[in-house]
Amino acid sequence: GENVEQHPSTLSVQEGDSAVIKCTYSDSASNYFPWYKQELGKRPQLIIDIRSNVGEKKDQRIAVTLNKTAKHFSLHITETQPEDSAVYFCAAIAPGNMLTFGGGTRLMVKP
Amino acid sequence: DAGITQSPRYKITETGRQVTLMCHQTWSHSYMFWYRQDLGHGLRLIYYSAAADITDKGEVPDGYVVSRSKTENFPLTLESATRSQTSVYFCASTNPLSGGAGGELFFGEGSRLTVL
DSSP states (O other), rough: OOOOOOOOOOOEEETTSSSEEEEESSTOOHHHHHHHHOOTTTOOEEEEEEEESSSSSEETTEEEEEETTTTTEEEESSSSOOGGGOOOOOBBBBBOOOEEOOOEEEEEEEO | OOSSSHHHEEEEEEEEEEEEEEESSSSOEEEEEEEEEEEETTEEEEEEEEEETTEEEEOTTTTTTEOOOOOOOOOEESSOGGGOOOEEEEEEEEOOOTSSSSOOEEEOOOOEEOOO
16 A cells, blocks of 8 residues: 655744655555645644646645655745644545555744 | 534543544535544544445554444444554545545544543
């Protein structure tokens, strides 16, 4: 089955700096890669996703890149703000299978 | 939002007792899921259901039972709770994209279960 690895497990940045979280996946048939944000004590919520026919997608301060050859994808957050502090989960899914999540990254943005 | 709700939100029980966590969604989503979240393990799939009366095992199904007699409800039962089942449980639902189950997951608020 699919295996998704996520790094780093914790990330601390200064407000205004950029943050990058990286994920690798094992199933070359995977074609959908969402990112979820979970604030402390809250439910995970989708923040951005990318499909395998696209190499990059941007939404304001967040962007996701996908390298199908290397089987890795990354989340980029620019101009970080304290409200970006949360746990971020990457995930991958191949047709006919269920979503597999990475282990999560705790992002701390220091004011 | 009230589209997917879980109950109870907090539960303390003892080893060996039966516990049922309830999940209800109002969107008529075909797929429903149960995940457990533990520190260092992220979100792990316990069971899922593609439609009423169709359920299947996920990554960590041992010790759990599910049913789905109605599209909107997907209860999770721990038949004999163990300490290792202390966790936060999330229910989720989605409608699948064409070709698979890769739609946006909508999560409930979570149920924090402590087994003493």
